[in-house]
Amino acid sequence: MTALFRLEGQTAHPSEYTRGPWRADAQHGGPPSALLTRLVESVTEPEQWIARMSVELLSPVPLRPLRCETATERVSRRVAIAVARLIDEDRVVARASARLLTTSDGPDPDVTSDRTRQLPGPETEARAPAWIVGANELTFHRDALRHRWEAGGFAQPGPAKCWHALECPVIEGEPITGHQRIMAIADLASGVSAVYCDASRYGMINADLDVVFVREPNGEWVRSEAVTRVGDDGTGVCTNLMSDEAGVVAAGSQTLLGRRF
DSSP: OOOSEEEETTEEEEOGGGBOSSOTTBBOSHHHHHHHHHHHHTTOOTTEEEEEEEEEEOSOOBSSOEEEEEEEEEOSSSEEEEEEEEEETTEEEEEEEEEEEEOOOOOOGGGSSSTTOOOOOGGGSEEOOOOOSSOOSOOHHHHSEEEEEEEEETTEEEEEEEEEEEOSOSBTTSOOOHHHHHHHHHTTHHHHTOOOOTTTOEEEEESEEEEEESSOOOSSEEEEEEEEEEOTTSEEEEEEEEEETTEEEEEEEEEEEEEEO
8 A cells, every 4th residue: 555545637546545434436534635635735835824624525535536626715914715626527526625824923832732741642552443334345444544442442332532543645655744644534533433333223424524723743643532422313513632642733523414224
């Protein structure tokens, strides 16, 4: 495995490792979210910080080449918006809107959020295989990631705490960035804190992904602290606090739609 995608001009070619757990011909939400982040990074100026990524998954993202588009709009002197789209033939299957902020001097160290917090680290936690619905093909969350669980599990419904490490770059021939790493992993939250179990045969699929970034993560491991809440009408929300060993790096949310399997 070399990467999730091979980028040729404005076309992204997905590898087998982008596949999702539900359909053999569709991608997991993590890889296209990371690809959209790479597209946003390509139009981000050196003095700008990607403060927020909002991804909309408009349909199952197919496991075939996708055309990529980007655009930017200046909102004010220090704020801009970048838009990226993934297009299958003539149909937009996923798009992202990013809030770009021009950086400045930071605060004094004593007002920095929680960098003195030290989490136990992924290597102290238990390994566990990734759960998957009835398919034997390569899949993103099982074959392109490593998982270390503090609490919960793919086959254990309820809130969860899990460390994740991406095993490969997002784009062939390019180093993975902190933003790409977080966006690839952020989409896992509704899976690690799933309400699904074999007994209920009920699961929640996310239609979008919103992530606000505090800072770049240090190292390859990102910790998800995820909670899924379900309403009475088959919809729900998943919230996720993401950290490295020094503290919080990002916060995410997903809008969920329930279904029986």
